[in-house]
Amino acid sequence: MELAQIGIKAGLVVIIFAISLVMAMYSTYAERKVAAFLQDRVGPNRAGKWGILQPLADGGKMFMKEEIIPTRASGLLFIVGPALAIMTACIGSAVIPWGQKIVAGNTIIDLQVTDINVGILYIFGVVSLGVYGIMIGGWASNNKYSLLGAIRAASQNISYEISMGLSIIALLMVTGTLSLKEIAEQQHSWHWNVLYQPLGFLLFLVCAFAETNRSPFDLPECETELVGGYHTEYSSMKLGFYLFAEYINMFISSAVMATLYFGGYNYPGMSWMAGHMAVWMPHAAPVIVPLIGTAVLFAKIVLFIFFFMWVRWTIPRFRYDQLMDLGWKILIPLAITNIVLTGAWITVHDKFFK
Template structure:
């Protein structure tokens, strides 16, 4: 029974997540259009709501082109690594408390791993392989440059990302994500306790997901399309989906670590039954995440791209010392209290 529940949870979460990610793409297109005084896709279905389906249908029927001297096996493998890493990261993120469904007490988290955050850090660093291998295996100069950039960028920002999380871990006293969320009950959100950690983590998350101020691996004006220049059809769609899945997962992660996860303030004073409280908490988690995704999108259309040396300067000279400093101050405060 335990296994069956887990399988159902996996299927449900995967399905919902793929749906959300598809609509994040639509959100990006509509929002960017609105920012540029355009309308954006509004023809397929009501207000363009079926656009993601049409896009996928188009990409399925596209020809899959592999460059002549490309390494066929790795060229096929790279998008699979990208998408599977982006999808599996969500496994440890708690998207709600417990829910009582058909007499079963279900925990709204796929896997409650006791090394939760380490699992996420390990998987997100695996994501680099997707980009780097795709760049290398394409046997083409622009993808190669994109791949090299992505590996350098990811490694630089992983450090400050990990260090900015440690502050949160020290407050919670656990690596488990559900513990971290429980500690943040009733407005004790980590964004209040760890403002500098929050900022460094958000900046590092932008770099990890290759979103615009740091989208050097695919910088269109310089590298054609970066690491996925030589990809087409469904393989390209996988990279595209992985990018938005990464955005969604990192938003979910920021929510979990800094914005109180599924905690909704004052929900217990409404006098609802436990079932509805759980539902509201899940919706609260989703709302926070989607707002963060919208923030990612607006930032993309606000800030221009960094130069490569500026990116490295920011990562090593500023982000890393700030993260370490934050760590020391947090440790000192915890020691004194």
């Protein structure tokens, strides 16, 4: 790889990392504003106009709070837990295609850190590693509530990853590839995968709530039973890392769902827009058209994040036995049924309509 391309990739990594942190920061603000709207309140309104600086105030508070490590905690692992959680949350964005390639003169900028042919497996691997940060933190805290929260997180993760994997198998049968870039490119115009895999998307969405520990599946940090769950003993920025990891995971999950099922950076009329832009602004079109696609992808992500928040403040939390019953007795059989139906549909389509 040329030195210039290495610099471009490094710059893209920094930009995506910064965007992930900003999205996590302002997701906390949006969460409180959405909750206030649904509960007929005002929400944060003191730090800056409309409370827009509230995330900065919260971040400053996290940095300045006293750093406490319990006497009987496992010191090194107590630090490793939140570090691992935030690291695995951030590296999931490496394979997401944020837009088409930008052509600026002789420079080509690919809006994807890396396009590996097993991108979906990479996402699953990263998600699987994320639960270790929770497990390590809960165990190292030497607190029964933290340990119970960590055990819940691990069992919940195992249960719902199976359903999520099975829902993706049906999607792979339709797309024929594991590359997120290729899946996005196949969904031009209105050929979005959600139209071909509505049940698969619904299963993936429910599992995404469980994987990100969002209500109504936030049992690992259930404050009514476990005080604060796996991060009960944490304070200062260690607690901040766990909270940031949750919101970054929500951002990445929204990006993955938008890419897999809702066309990613594609939108209706994209080819028409590209053709006319090439006539109207031939020199600027190779830059503007991909950026419009990126803006469309972020609009879809914001809608998914709003949906995550809407559900949190609308639906009550499941009991733990209900959570596990849903995963093993309902979602897995539905996912297997979806695979069978998809296989039958593909067989009939290939035999009679090709």
